[in-house]
Amino acid sequence: MHQARDRLLQFLCCLLVLAGLSASAIRGQGSVDDSSAGPGSEQSAPVPGAGAVPPSPGSSAIGPAPEVTAGKDGSAASAAQDQTGGAGQPDGLKAGDAGSDASVKGAPVVASTEPAPAGPPGSWKLVFDEEFDVLNTAVWTPYWFKDCASDSMKNGVKTCASNVKVENGNAVLKLSDAESGALLSTNPKDGVPGHVGFQYTTGYVEARIFFPGTCSGGINNWPAWWTVGQNFPATGEIDIAEPLAGDMSTVYHSPVTAMAKGVLGCWAGGYHTYGVHRKAGVNDIYFDGRRVSSYPTQDNNAPHYLLLNVGVYPQKRIFGEDSAVRVDWVRAWE
Numbered sequence: 001m002h003q004a005r006d007r008l009l010q011f012l013c014c015l016l017v018l019a020g021l022s023a024s025a026i027r028g029q030g031s032v033d034d035s036s037a038g039p040g041s042e043q044s045a046p047v048p049g050a051g052a053v054p055p056s057p058g059s060s061a062i063g064p065a066p067e068v069t070a071g072k073d074g075s076a077a078s079a080a081q082d083q084t085g086g087a088g089q090p091d092g093l094k095a096g097d098a099g100s101d102a103s104v105k106g107a108p109v110v111a112s113t114e115p116a117p118a119g120p121p122g123s124w125k126l127v128f129d130e131e132f133d134v135l136n137t138a139v140w141t142p143y144w145f146k147d148c149a150s151d152s153m154k155n156g157v158k159t160c161a162s163n164v165k166v167e168n169g170n171a172v173l174k175l176s177d178a179e180s181g182a183l184l185s186t187n188p189k190d191g192v193p194g195h196v197g198f199q200y201t202t203g204y205v206e207a208r209i210f211f212p213g214t215c216s217g218g219i220n221n222w223p224a225w226w227t228v229g230q231n232f233p234a235t236g237e238i239d240i241a242e243p244l245a246g247d248m249s250t251v252y253h254s255p256v257t258a259m260a261k262g263v264l265g266c267w268a269g270g271y272h273t274y275g276v277h278r279k280a281g282v283n284d285i286y287f288d289g290r291r292v293s294s295y296p297t298q299d300n301n302a303p304h305y306l307l308l309n310v311g312v313y314p315q316k317r318i319f320g321e322d323s324a325v326r327v328d329w330v331r332a333w334e
Contacts, residue, residue, distance in 0.1 A: 125333060160181070202301055207330045220323055252297065308325070
């Protein structure tokens, strides 16, 4: 009897030991799983904005490029002005009503706490942050004073709200035909009801943009990312990134000069950042965080508003989705 009881007790002890070992093994396996997502993993890495496409390899190469001074003979920079004259509201033109497209809506922009820009040095405060989750018509008007009107053209085309949309976290601007393009403007004086807009005088503004085209064939159409004052040319125009005849340029207009500088490299078919550091009497232009141009200015740092647009270029006409300029975000710091 005693031997049978002893054997039973030994058997029960063995079962308890085995159960304890199994529980420890399970807890140990659980701790391995929890620690697998450490620093540098996909979860902790910063993720580009929705709909972003990584730039193609080697596409950010920048080489020395000659400056071209535009004269009265209509050379490179002066070609940036279309038949409506300079920037700002054309004489006698009254603003039309805001676009009625159901996707065009939003609320005033609120500054966030994103890090400083990569290119220009200094301590920065973010004052404008547009991520294009919606098309915010309190800030952006999707046409140039009048919607799709022949007396309100830019870069050779009417600017139509129907050619602007928000998709996958990008503002998308396209040419639907040879006469109808797209534009976004933060001009606070365009007369559109409910439009507050945005202007800056000094500081840094930057956008992350996909220009359509190929490295071998160049950039399609006549797109531009630019800022301008209310009284052109006295208050100046900064064409931060303006492809001309397929090649990337940065252009400046003032009462006393009009200059363009080509920027070598492939800027078509991938996302890149383009910005201007506007200082007292000097502009520094940055592409992908690298300074590519610096020049004196004569606009007295008058308030500038922001514009993005796509127009037609006679030798580079592409329509529809292949013409789409995609803007991931626009930001400003001071």
